[in-house]
């Protein structure tokens with residue numbers, strides 16, 4: 640179990656993370672999502688005891704990471720695959736980690752096999768590894784101590800589509816056996832296939848959180864008319880709010896029937912009317928990560944945040 644409670648981290652005048660709270664239960668994968676600079680790494684580093692919070696706290700199994708006896712065997716961590724020693728081979732890297740953790744040496748070969756680095760790649764120096772191979776080695780290191788919790792920062796970075804598919808299966812299996820997974824990404828589509836829960840951060844604050852099912856099937860209706868302004872007015876007259884939707888459509892905060900009736904009452908012909916499904920979250924994402932995003936959280940008005 641991971642608990643992050645009112646976590647705030649300041650670097651001088653820079654507020655990196657502000658009052659962030661969420662928890663990750665055993666048996667689940669949590670996708671921690673947000674654009675560059677949102678505060679994902681800072682939060683994950685706080686969970687792993689590498690960053691001291693300015694206020695609030697993060698615990699694993701009820702205790703701060705730094706207070707866990709032999710933490711490596713409780714929590715598998717992959718924060719920066721590029722940080723591995725480039726002069727060691729993959730096998731040496733794992734053998735050393737096994738020694739430090741007190742894990743039997745046989746586990747090294749098992750992990751190399753598991754992440755697809757057995758054989759020739761295992762004997763290669765890490766400096767000669769591709770980013771994808773480093774990620775695989777990082778994952779092997781994280782899994783080496785047979786932990787019950789995995790904390791992974793952008794683990795799909797550098798993996799090809801087959802590698803991403805493989806990693807999803809591995810993480811799903813880990814969670815299905817009772818493990819807890821917290822992984823960050825700046826790509827919604829990358830994690831939606833594996834995550835049970837999504838936590839979305841922007842500008843250091845949580846802007847949406849809930850089960851993937853809830854968030855990706857959020858209510859609302861995609862509605863499009865030639866005259867967007869007239870449509871917005873007709874919906875407002877019926878008390879239905881809107882946010883920008885895909886292409887030139889709107890996402891209305893109401894069921895399709897009510898939206899259709901409001902448009903008809905306002906005399907606005909519609910070109911499209913359908914349930915929003917995951918579009919609301921997708922649009923939230925595009926507004927946060929797209930070229931027009933200024934880093935400020937554009938989403939709190941969407942009220943996706945759930946306690």
Ligand SMILES: Nc1ncnc2c1ncn2[C@@H]1O[C@H](COP(=O)(O)OP(=O)(O)OP(=O)(O)O)[C@@H](O)[C@H]1O
Nearest residue numbers: 650653655673674675676677678679680681682825
């Ligand atoms: N050591 C530091 N000193 C000063 N500012 C920092 C430090 N670490 C992070 N920050 C700032 O805190 C904010 C959050 O950074 P963080 O790395 O947590 O974001 P992120 O969501 O992980 O981004 P990315 O996806 O780009 O890795 C950024 O504005 C960043 O510049």
